[in-house]
Amino acid sequence: MKMKVTHLLKLLLLSWVSMASLRRCFCNRNSSLQLNDDVLGLLVFKSDLHDPSLALNSWNEDDNSPCSWQYLHCHPVTGRVIQVSLDGLGLSGKIGRGLEKLQSLQVLSLSRNNFTGNISPELFSLIPNLIRLNLSHNSLSGRITIELTSIVSLRFLDLSENFLSGPIPDNICDNFSSLRFVSLAGNFLEGPLPTSLPKCSSLGGLNLSNNHLSGNPSFVNGIWLLTRIRILDLSHNDFSGSVPDGVSALNYLKELQLQGNHFSGSLPSDIGFCLHLSRLDFSDNSFTGYLPNSLQMLKFLSFLKLTNNMMTGDFPYWIGNISSLGYLNLAGNELSGYLPTSIGELKLLNYLILSDNRLTGKIPASLAHCSKLSVLRLRGNDFNGSIPEGLFDLGFKEVDLSRNGFDGSIPKGSGPLFDSLQTLDLSSNKLRGDIPAEMGLYSNLRYLNLSWNNLQSRLPPELGLFQNLTVLDLRNSALYGSIPEDLCNSNSLSILQLDGNSLNGPIPEEIGNCSSLTLLSLSHNHLNGSIPKSISKLNELSILKLEFNELSGEIPQELGRLDNLLAVNISYNRLIGRLPMGMIFQNLDQSALQGNLGICSPLLKGPCKMNTPKPLVINPFAYNIPMNSNNTLPEHSRFLRFPTIIAMAAAILIVIGVLVVSLLNASIRRNLSFVDTALESMCSSSQRSGSSVSGRFTLFDSRSSEEWVNNPESLFNKASEIGHGIFGTVYKASLGEGRIVAIKKLKTSYILQCPEDFDREVRILGKAKHPNLITLKGYYWSPQFQLLMSDYAPNGSLHSKLHERSASNPPLSWPNRFKIAFGTAKGLAYLSHSFRPPIIHYDIKPRNILLDENYNPKISDFGLARLLTKLDKHVTSSRFQSALGYVAPELACQNPRVNEKCDVYGYGVMILELVTGRRPVEYGEDDVLILSDHVRVLLEQGNALDCVDPSMTEYPEEEVLPVLKLGLVCTSHIPSSRPSMAEVVQILRVIKTPARQRMEMF
The missing domain is CATH 3.80.10.10 (Ribonuclease Inhibitor)
Structure with a gap:
């Protein structure tokens, strides 16, 4: 079967160049030949992919039609493929041009995989009928090119959670007049919003959150003109300026999210005229002034969050008019005054968070009428009086009344609270x-x-x-x-x-x-x-x-x-x-x-x-004091009797x-x-x-079992320990259906104890998706313990292959060693150059290089130092120095200078170890061998091949010697003399290139 596939692909490659002439020859072909276009295109697309779970096994080249294949839908009349949905199948590789054969394709959804590379604008421009394109949650990079905007039929575009960079094309809406939904969230996009945005007049949803977009979004002449918009999310960018009135023109608006920017000034006074609003989040900005009175008109508003601004004035007396409110968070402002009794009218209120304001007075007893309240946080105000007894009759999960002036006794509570709190x-x-x-x-x-x-x-x-x-x-x-x-x-x-x-x-x-x-x-x-x-x-x-x-x-x-x-x-x-x-x-x-x-x-x-016990008798002879003939102390010595000395000293x-x-x-x-x-x-x-204590579970992989979601501790009942390191212990666990994962239980020492900080840093690590990185699946946080769930590498670590190999297992071949060196370099280069600031590993060594079934390296434990509260103490601690020989010399200084060159040093030691098979530091009876010094001396003597691992019987000298030299350059004691990881990747690519091609390159 493999030979047949290979032969077929060769034929496809030979015929691809002459595709235009083939079209002319078969212009009168029947429907079966048209169906073969779809078969050929999908097989070519599949050939570029890595499919670890064999999800595409039903895609068989012997079939005349793909309509029976999984994850596809065909048109009932023409029989042409109109939908390809491969979401969450664990596929990796590039999106090949085979898809351009699918001329009738309307829906292409490849989300939650690990596709890499740029988005080819030519590919999608050749699919004339594409209506829905979903490439979200992958590892795609590069820019959104102008050519991509030529898909005039497109209505749904989701490129979120990738690594796209650069600006949004300014003319994106010139040809996208039919767009209904656009999401570019979770990328590295920068620059202003496109000036053509008002031309997307049919847009109903726009999500640009979690990027680096900046400037003033030009609300009046831009966003406020999107009159059909229902969902608008510009959160977590670098936007600034004011948000003027005019939002009332958005008659269909349901969700408006501007949190996490640098907006200032007053809230738009006409916000209450968007009568369909259900979610409003302006938190983490610099808004000032009073809460607009028009907010009380929002009868459908269920979520209102204005936390961490500079809002002033009295707490609104009309708050009870927003009858649908379920979540109210005004924490971190400068609101004053009393809580009105009307707050008891919020019968659907589940979260009430008013911490860190200047509220005063007593808690109104009517608050106990909010029977659905689950979380109450009033921390850091000036409330006084006793705590209403009725509050402790509700089924709270969390109550935080700290840093106030409450007096009286602690309420005893009752049945609902006993079970829920x-x-x-x-x-x-x-x-x-x-x-x-x-x-x-x-x-x-x-x-x-x-x-x-x-x-x-x-x-x-x-x-x-x-x-x-x-x-x-x-x-x-x-x-x-x-x-x-x-x-x-x-x-x-x-x-x-x-x-x-x-x-x-x-x-x-x-x-x-x-x-x-x-x-x-x-x-x-x-x-x-x-x-x-x-x-x-x-x-x-x-x-x-x-x-x-x-x-x-x-x-x-x-x-x-x-x-x-x-x-x-x-x-x-x-x-x-x-x-x-x-x-x-x-x-x-x-x-x-x-x-x-x-x-x-x-x-x-x-x-x-x-x-x-003290001695009962002190023998004066024990202190060599001379005695008189009558066995008494001499006159001049009586003053210095032992008890006297003790008393004086005391x-x-x-x-x-x-x-x-x-x-x-x-x-x-x-x-x-x-x-x-x-x-x-x-x-x-x-x-x-207070919420941090109840534990927080976050899942990046939607296919994980409910048991893990509801009871993360249950994993350890069937887990087995497979290793431990400076950050914690690693367990192997099964999630059912043959899925094996690795669970790292972090050591709590120095680990971030604020769940928001922990969540922010782990989410950054979760975005790191690369073929040479262990993928983070999710995490669990509680004060008692923190867990990270990631992919499991079945072939163990590079350390075990080099230093713990049994006699029955063959040694690593040079092709596999070079593959490991090259893949590790690409993974580190990705961490160094794809994030701002770069993700630094700090602990590169063979124990943290895991191997899959094909000996492709997977870097583990990357970025875990981001979870430390005090990096300098941890770096210089004895635990970190357990990675003896891999730690860059600058980290041993009293004030260590930490940057990505530290990883280059650890990588250099690792590839020296990979070539020689020796540990970075070896102790003999009379001396200590430092691997980098040992290789350097042999290289200077012209005997570098003497240090090559003797278990490798065959290896190309023209590759081994340059790799050794590269390792020595990377382990330079001067950080500026070390290459960047991107340069290391290029050097290795040149080393692997055959000599004849290298001559042509230069």
């Missing part, structure tokens, strides 16, 4: 009274923050009933009593903060049951007793704060085994003895130890005390200690800032955003 943040108020025991009934609560109140309460034992709680923050709330022993019964707690209270008694040994803890902070209390050894069971622990308590005894040596521990503070207790041997304890700052006069550390000048130390402590108290807060910085990096965003 996931996030409760009442921090930074004036609440008082007991923590209600009913809180133990919140079965789905994941985030509880009551910090910075005046509760004057004990910790209720019911807190141990929470089965899903991941964050418990009760700092500075005037709590007293002991820590309940059953606080960790649920095993789900990730962050526990009880600082700044009056808690006493010992730290319970049961704290070791909190197996998911990443932060344990019990500082500034009156806790006593010893530090329990059970803390050593907390393998995920990153931050431990125990300062300013009355803890005594020695620090358990077992704590040294906590590998994830990044910050510890045990200052100002009564601890003695040696520090644990773990790396973190041996590198603690003095401020984390001071105030413990018995701890053994070179940073502390006080005496070192151990838990050993008195001096006490005086010095008092002086030192007095001086240190003034600056102790500043000295403890290193732990506070680490704490803020992990917890601050969780406290700011």
